[in-house]
Structure formats: C-alpha cells, structure tokens
Amino acid sequence: GEDVEQSLFLSVREGDSSVINCTYTDSSSTYLYWYKQEPGAGLQLLTYIFSNMDMKQDQRLTVLLNKKDKHLSLRIADTQTGDSAIYFCAEVNAGNMLTFGGGTRLMVKP
Amino acid sequence: KAGVTQTPRYLIKTRGQQVTLSCSPISGHRSVSWYQQTPGQGLQFLFEYFSETQRNKGNFPGRFSGRQFSNSRSEMNVSTLELGDSALYLCASSLGTQNQPQHFGDGTRLSIL
Numbered sequence: 001g002e003d004v005e006q007s008l009f010l011s012v013r014e015g016d017s018s019v020i021n022c023t024y025t026d027s028s029s030t031y032l033y034w035y036k037q038e039p040g041a042g043l044q045l046l047t048y049i050f051s052n053m054d055m056k057q058d059q060r061l062t063v064l065l066n067k068k069d070k071h072l073s074l075r076i077a078d079t080q081t082g083d084s085a086i087y088f089c090a091e092v093n094a095g096n097m098l099t100f101g102g103g104t105r106l107m108v109k110p
Numbered sequence: 111k112a113g114v115t116q117t118p119r120y121l122i123k124t125r126g127q128q129v130t131l132s133c134s135p136i137s138g139h140r141s142v143s144w145y146q147q148t149p150g151q152g153l154q155f156l157f158e159y160f161s162e163t164q165r166n167k168g169n170f171p172g173r174f175s176g177r178q179f180s181n182s183r184s185e186m187n188v189s190t191l192e193l194g195d196s197a198l199y200l201c202a203s204s205l206g207t208q209n210q211p212q213h214f215g216d217g218t219r220l221s222i223l
Contacts, residue, residue: 030208030209031209031211033211035214040216041216041217042114042116042200042214042215042216042217043200043202043214044214045211045212045213045214048211088153092209095158095165095166096141096143096158096165096166096204096206096208096209097143097155097158097166097168098143098145098153098155098202098212099155100152100153101152102152103152
C-alpha cells in the first residue's frame with residue numbers, strides 16, 4: 001500500500017537552513033512533489049523531482065532523493081520568516097492520484 | 111495566466127442538506143482532481159475528471175459525486191451532509207497526461223452545523 005510520512009514540526013532561526021524529511025513506500029512512484037500551505041490558503045507547488053534523479057536545485061530549494069531508502073528531503077537555504085508554513089510531500093501513482101504526507105509545520109524565529 | 115479558481119470560498123450548511131462546489135481549472139488544463147483536507151485525516155483524494163469522464167475515484171461514500179463540463183470546469187456535490195463532512199475541499203488541475211504536476215486552488219471551506 002501507499003503511505004507517506006513526515007515529522008510534524010520543525011523550528012529554525014531566520015537565516016539558517018531548514019531540512020524537511022519525508023519517507024514513502026510506493027516504489028513505483030515516478031514523481032515526488034513538495035507543496036507549501038500557508039494559513040487560509042490552498043497548496044502551492046514548490047518543486048518536484050523525477051524518480052531517476054538524485055537531486056534537484058531551484059534557487060533556495062534543494063530536493064534530495066534516496067530511492068533505495070525511499071527517503072525524500074527538502075532543504076531551504078537562508079530560511080526567512082515568510083517560509084513559515086506547512087510543507088507537504090506527495091507521491092503520485094499511475095492513476096495520477098496524489099498521496100500526501102501529514103505535513104511538517106515549519107516555524108521560523110526572527 | 112489565471113490560477114485554479116474555487117467558489118465559494120466559505121460555506122455553512124446544516125446536517126442533511128446538500129452542497130455544490132465549483133472549480134475552474136487553469137486554461138488549457140483538462141484534468142481536475144478533488145481532495146478533502148481535515149485535521150484528523152489530512153489530505154485525501156476524492157476523484158479525478160478528465161475530458162468530462164471520471165478517471166479515478168478515492169474511498170469516499172456515494173454521497174460525494176462530481177462532474178466535469180466541456181470547458182473543463184468541474185463541480186463537486188455532497189448530499190445528505192454530515193458533521194464529519196466539515197473540511198477544506200481543494201481542487202487541483204493539470205494537463206492530464208502522465209505525471210504532469212497538479213496545481214491547487216485556495217479551496218472551499220465547508221462547515222456543517
């Protein structure tokens with residue numbers, strides 16, 4: 001079956017790097033996604049990685065994928081207070097259905 | 111390019127009533143998916159529509175239904191509302207071909223009294 005897990009909470013200081021981790025179980029997942037949700041809003045697509053890649057960098061965001069361990073991480077460099085939000089990782093199955101983790105609440109302290 | 115638009119943003123209903131939510135996808139997107147978000151269950155897939163046909167369905171009772179129009183706009187209907195249906199309902203659109211990223215609207219928050 002499919003299951004995606006994330007830690008619940010992460011607190012960092014402004015300017016530090018944040019690393020949000022995710023594990024998934026469906027080895028057939030071809031793409032893995034990171035979404036950001038701010039209070040009262042929907043999900044904003046941050047970045048995604050194809051399963052045959054190990055790393056993807058997009059400005060302050062770096063995604064690392066360890067396919068052997070089914071582990072995905074999102075690193076945010078120079079974290080700002082505006083990065084405070086809930087971050088969801090998600091995998092997609094052959095049916096184009098997203099399966100989400102429970103979300104990690106990132107709190108950035110000034 | 112306009113994003114995914116969901117209307118209304120907020121709804122208050124009572125038990126036993128029915129409700130219809132609307133979603134307008136990004137121009138050119140042919141797939142529309144619906145998700146339910148609750149504090150207890152997180153984000154759960156309801157169904158996906160592509161070219162006016164339901165292509166995938168999650169594990170929700172038959173009270174939850176949807177449809178898609180020829181312009182790709184989609185509606186979701188929930189009948190005989192229960193207290194547990196209180197949630198944020200999110201719509202996502204994509205091009206619809208394999209592994210195209212899904213883009214979400216801001217959701218409709220449904221409260222059942």
